[in-house]
Amino acid sequence: MDWETIIGLEIHAQLATRSKIFSGSATAYGAAPNSQANLVDLGYPGVLPVLNGTAVRMAVKFGLATGANIARRSIFARKNYFYPDLPKGYQISQYERPVVEDGTLDIVLEDGSRKTIGITRAHLEEDAGKSLHEGLKGMSGIDLNRAGTPLLEIVSEPDMRSAKEAVAYMKKVHTLVRYLEICDGNMQEGSFRCDANVSVRPKGAQKLGTRAELKNLNSFRFVEKAINYEVERQIGILEGGGSVVQETRLYDPDRNETRSMRSKEEANDYRYFPDPDLLPLAIDDAIIADVRGTLPELPDEKAARFASEHGLSDYDSGVLTASRELADYYESVVEALGGEPKLAADHPEEQLAASKLAADHPKEQLAASKLAANWVMGELSGALNRDGQEIAASQISATALAGLLRRIQDSTISGKIAKEVFEAMWSDGKSADEIIEARGLRQITDTGAIERAVEAVMAANPSQLAEYRAGKDKLFGFFVGQVMKATHGKANPAQLNEMLKRKLRQ
Amino acid sequence: MHTLTIAELSAGLRARRFSSVELTRSLLARIARLNDVLNAFLTVTEEAALAAARRADETLQAGRGGPLTGIPIAHKDIFCTDGIRTTCGSRILENFIAPYDATVVERLNAAGAVSLGKTNMDEFAMGSSNETSFFGPVHNPWDVKRVPGGSSGGSAAAVAARLVPAATGTDTGGSIRQPAALTGITGLKPTYGRVSRYGMIAFASSLDQAGVLAQSAEDAAMLLRAMAGFDPRDSTSVDQPVPDYHSGLAAPIKGLRIGLLREFFESGLDPEAAKRIHAALNVFRAQGAITTEVSLPNLPLSVPTYYVVAPAECSSNLSRFDGVRFGYRCENPRDLLDLYKRSRGEGFGAEVKRRIMTGTYVLSAGYYDAYYLKAQKVRQLISDDFRRAFEQVDVVIGPTSPTPAFEIGAKMDDPITMYLNDIYTIGANLAGIPAISVPCGLVSGLPVGLQIMGPVFSEARLLNVAHRYQQETEWHRMIPRGYE
Numbered sequence: 001m002d003w004e005t006i007i008g009l010e011i012h013a014q015l016a017t018r019s020k021i022f023s024g025s026a027t028a029y030g031a032a033p034n035s036q037a038n039l040v041d042l043g044y045p046g047v048l049p050v051l052n053g054t055a056v057r058m059a060v061k062f063g064l065a066t067g068a069n070i071a072r073r074s075i076f077a078r079k080n081y082f083y084p085d086l087p088k089g090y091q092i093s094q095y096e097r098p099v100v101e102d103g104t105l106d107i108v109l110e111d112g113s114r115k116t117i118g119i120t121r122a123h124l125e126e127d128a129g130k131s132l133h134e135g136l137k138g139m140s141g142i143d144l145n146r147a148g149t150p151l152l153e154i155v156s157e158p159d160m161r162s163a164k165e166a167v168a169y170m171k172k173v174h175t176l177v178r179y180l181e182i183c184d185g186n187m188q189e190g191s192f193r194c195d196a197n198v199s200v201r202p203k204g205a206q207k208l209g210t211r212a213e214l215k216n217l218n219s220f221r222f223v224e225k226a227i228n229y230e231v232e233r234q235i236g237i238l239e240g241g242g243s244v245v246q247e248t249r250l251y252d253p254d255r256n257e258t259r260s261m262r263s264k265e266e267a268n269d270y271r272y273f274p275d276p277d278l279l280p281l282a283i284d285d286a287i288i289a290d291v292r293g294t295l296p297e298l299p300d301e302k303a304a305r306f307a308s309e310h311g312l313s314d315y316d317s318g319v320l321t322a323s324r325e326l327a328d329y330y331e332s333v334v335e336a337l338g339g340e341p342k343l344a345a346d347h348p349e350e351q352l353a354a355s356k357l358a359a360d361h362p363k364e365q366l367a368a369s370k371l372a373a374n375w376v377m378g379e380l381s382g383a384l385n386r387d388g389q390e391i392a393a394s395q396i397s398a399t400a401l402a403g404l405l406r407r408i409q410d411s412t413i414s415g416k417i418a419k420e421v422f423e424a425m426w427s428d429g430k431s432a433d434e435i436i437e438a439r440g441l442r443q444i445t446d447t448g449a450i451e452r453a454v455e456a457v458m459a460a461n462p463s464q465l466a467e468y469r470a471g472k473d474k475l476f477g478f479f480v481g482q483v484m485k486a487t488h489g490k491a492n493p494a495q496l497n498e499m500l501k502r503k504l505r506q
Numbered sequence: 507m508h509t510l511t512i513a514e515l516s517a518g519l520r521a522r523r524f525s526s527v528e529l530t531r532s533l534l535a536r537i538a539r540l541n542d543v544l545n546a547f548l549t550v551t552e553e554a555a556l557a558a559a560r561r562a563d564e565t566l567q568a569g570r571g572g573p574l575t576g577i578p579i580a581h582k583d584i585f586c587t588d589g590i591r592t593t594c595g596s597r598i599l600e601n602f603i604a605p606y607d608a609t610v611v612e613r614l615n616a617a618g619a620v621s622l623g624k625t626n627m628d629e630f631a632m633g634s635s636n637e638t639s640f641f642g643p644v645h646n647p648w649d650v651k652r653v654p655g656g657s658s659g660g661s662a663a664a665v666a667a668r669l670v671p672a673a674t675g676t677d678t679g680g681s682i683r684q685p686a687a688l689t690g691i692t693g694l695k696p697t698y699g700r701v702s703r704y705g706m707i708a709f710a711s712s713l714d715q716a717g718v719l720a721q722s723a724e725d726a727a728m729l730l731r732a733m734a735g736f737d738p739r740d741s742t743s744v745d746q747p748v749p750d751y752h753s754g755l756a757a758p759i760k761g762l763r764i765g766l767l768r769e770f771f772e773s774g775l776d777p778e779a780a781k782r783i784h785a786a787l788n789v790f791r792a793q794g795a796i797t798t799e800v801s802l803p804n805l806p807l808s809v810p811t812y813y814v815v816a817p818a819e820c821s822s823n824l825s826r827f828d829g830v831r832f833g834y835r836c837e838n839p840r841d842l843l844d845l846y847k848r849s850r851g852e853g854f855g856a857e858v859k860r861r862i863m864t865g866t867y868v869l870s871a872g873y874y875d876a877y878y879l880k881a882q883k884v885r886q887l888i889s890d891d892f893r894r895a896f897e898q899v900d901v902v903i904g905p906t907s908p909t910p911a912f913e914i915g916a917k918m919d920d921p922i923t924m925y926l927n928d929i930y931t932i933g934a935n936l937a938g939i940p941a942i943s944v945p946c947g948l949v950s951g952l953p954v955g956l957q958i959m960g961p962v963f964s965e966a967r968l969l970n971v972a973h974r975y976q977q978e979t980e981w982h983r984m985i986p987r988g989y990e
Binding site: 042089272277 | 604710742819824825826827828866869
């Protein structure tokens with residue numbers, strides 16, 4: 001039987017506020033246990049919550065960026081359960097009336113087509129603390145630094161049909177919250193985490209299958225692997241004549257499997273009710289207009305602009321806009337290389353001039369943006385990944401990279417030599433020109449010098465020359481290699497090609 | 507000295523007839539002598555009180571300070587007091603030293619008041635007789651076999667016995683007004699949001715309100731002025747200026763429209779108590795007030811409504827008392843569940859457990875709509891009833907409590923009868939409106955109270971009406987025998 005997978009995600013994004021959602025304690029990660037927990041966070045008798053306005057604005061920002069409805073009046077509710085890292089015995093969350101409802105985000109599928117994923121709701125809530133079980137001689141410790149940290153829980157519709165779609169959506173949300181600067185997206189520190197609701201049904205069936213909720217998915221890779229495992233598990237049960245139980249399952253990355261945590265029957269009755277300590281959250285048009293004014297260019301808008309303005313493919317535009325920092329870096333490189341033809345729609349004259357400019361120099365302009373794209377996505381991203389660095393703290397600045405690319409453009413060095421220069425720039429921080437000079441990497445463009453090198457190689461390899469001239473065309477590459485070896489890779493490739501073709505035929 | 511009101515003490519201090527230290531010493535001595543019988547104070551902070559009194563005297567000598575500078579008071583043990591044990595009448599907080607001051611405490615300290623200590627109360631303010639306190643019942647100075655009412659029973663008994671001229675209290679369903687009535691003093695519950703709840707240990711957050719128990723409306727006005735006002739630490743406190751309650755006290759009440767609640771006189775009210783209320787109405791009429799009958803048709807639903815809403819909120823509010831971070835923890839817990847069950851099982855008393863269980867039930871899946879949601883709707887209807895009534899009249903007057911003080915132990919086995927004690931007072935909490943109880947006579951030698959209710963933020967009017975009554979009567983000057 002053919003099966004269809006149905007996936008919905010609940011993403012918890014920790015909002016990047018300086019203080020907690022209901023208290024003035026700091027939210028910085030990694031502080032000594034309980035050093036960032038005040039009386040409110042500890043749930044002391046008599047203390048009261050006071051809502052952090054910045055967290056509300058961040059939720060509104062997310063809502064506006066996903067075309068959602070912003071509730072003019074939403075309610076904070078208490079979710080009641082006992083756990084040692086939940087100091088008050090309840091979590092303040094939003095239940096019946098969340099602040100954000102009915103948004104959408106588009107993802108790009110593997111075949112290049114777009115798919116719209118519905119966002120049911122996004123609501124504000126406080127995080128719990130952490131229970132520590134190691135190194136405490138059999139006792140448990142509680143660290144309440146994280147208690148009260150603001151979270152935006154983003155709940156999708158069950159619109160995804162494969163683990164890959166789920167990952168694409170999760171990445172899209174990850175990109176968006178960082179663009180909006182409402183979440184640092186750090187998954188190792190738990191600033192961005194995800195639960196997945198997964199079910200399967202026979203292809204063509206209308207009714208949804210029984211779902212399992214997967215917890216502990218703290219990387220994109222785990223989301224994909226956990227969902228794939230779970231889908232296989234559920235199909236296995238159904239094909240064996242069994243039925244899937246509605247339950248919460250924990251993903252174990254070491255064994256790559258999901259395990260039952262608790263069934264529906266064991267689930268807590270959270271006894272939600274409106275928190276009487278907090279007034280309904282009122283958001284008026286003025287706040288919405290104000291937040292709207294702070295929205296940056298969104299990833300999709302930026303990608304579309306990159307495609308049209310820089311002449312990049314949809315794929316390259318998508319990669320380069322995956323993070324705001326990467327996109328900014330790329331644009332800085334392009335700008336430093338001389339910029340793009342400006343197509344300012346508001347100024348017809350300029351636009352005319354710009355189109356003329358573009359018409360006059362189309363190749364150079366597109367070459368610059370494509371060259372920059374290739375290097376940013378290739379060498380630079382590779383080096384950043386290799387050394388685990390963020391682009392914002394890149395060893396090679398956008399201006400420095402542009403300095404290197406300019407030397408490719410003006411034929412001072414070849415692309416191959418440029419990679420060597422890049423590595424040197426990465427390790428010792430010098431400019432491209434300094435390295436080219438110091439190592440004598442300047443490309444040989446002197447026709448006489450190239451000719452001398454070609455002649456020397458021909459003289460040194462008479463048998464190969466004879467074979468080539470007898471029709472063995474593929475020996476052409478051998479001669480290129482020999483000349484490059486002799487010139488330490490510095491011969492201008494285009495000139496060398498031309499020269500060789502001419503000389504070998506003589 | 508101990509029979510003087512705050513207004514009189516304040517004048518005495520300014521005229522240097524006595525110092526705050528002298529006044530404080532004399533009241534501390536009185537507490538030492540009389541508290542064993544009354545059990546009104548749980549903690550007496552002698553050293554801190556004398557230190558505060560010395561500071562107050564210095565301020566007064568420098569010609570500075572306000573009307574409360576050097577005035578001794580006491581705090582209900584529901585208010586957190588920095589460095590001082592704060593028990594909320596419960597075993598679970600028996601040894602809890604609060605690490606901060608409640609806003610009410612902070613403001614009264616700033617006004618120069620001298621706190622003598624913390625007063626006994628029903629456990630977590632759940633009770634109408636002060637018998638649910640882990641530290642034993644408070645005895646009514648009018649008859650030590652009887653209850654002082656609750657939950658602010660310690661504050662009420664302390665003021666009635668003139669151990670202190672005034673004390674703070676809290677009122678969730680009548681916990682200031684009912685004990686004030688049963689001990690023959692004046693008790694004011696302000697509008698919800700008028701006084702900050704920060705640092706006041708929560709029972710039912712949407713109903714709890716801090717207020718005062720004092721000898722007169724004038725004294726209540728002086729204290730409220732210092733306590734009230736917006737507090738950014740309490741999101742439900744209202745940002746509205748605090749009027750000078752004192753300046754309008756003597757305003758004439760000619761033409762005042764008084765509503766008499768038909769529902770209040772219909773059933774359950776002691777006939778002798780009813781006579782005292784009617785006599786009081788004549789005092790108002792004699793001053794030119796007009797009385798008309800008004801009806802609040804949904805008011806009879808207030809007790810069941812309250813006993814859904816208040817337990818629901820308390821079941822959640824009291825979850826933080828889990829033996830993990832502060833408060834009582836059971837011996838040698840086997841595991842986490844055992845720690846929770848025994849810490850809470852041993853730490854809470856029967857009435858608190860009853861309400862936690864009721865509240866948990868009414869919020870449970872499948873019952874929420876039938877109980878909690880319905881109660882919220884009825885609460886809105888009761889509020890609407892009051893709003894409509896206040897379109898016709900300025901204040902509503904009736905009894906505070908159906909009977910005078912009952913004997914200790916008389917109602918402890920019958921929670922429903924105990925709950926019905928609050929039948930006249932709960933409405934004001936559900937509607938969030940202010941109400942004041944003033945003594946209006948004796949029935950069989952025991953005080954009874956008159957309750958005056960008004961629309962939101964009408965405290966000045968209520969204090970004015972109560973003060974005019976007290977200008978014409980001496981009931982508020984009555985002191986129980988042996989405490990003169």
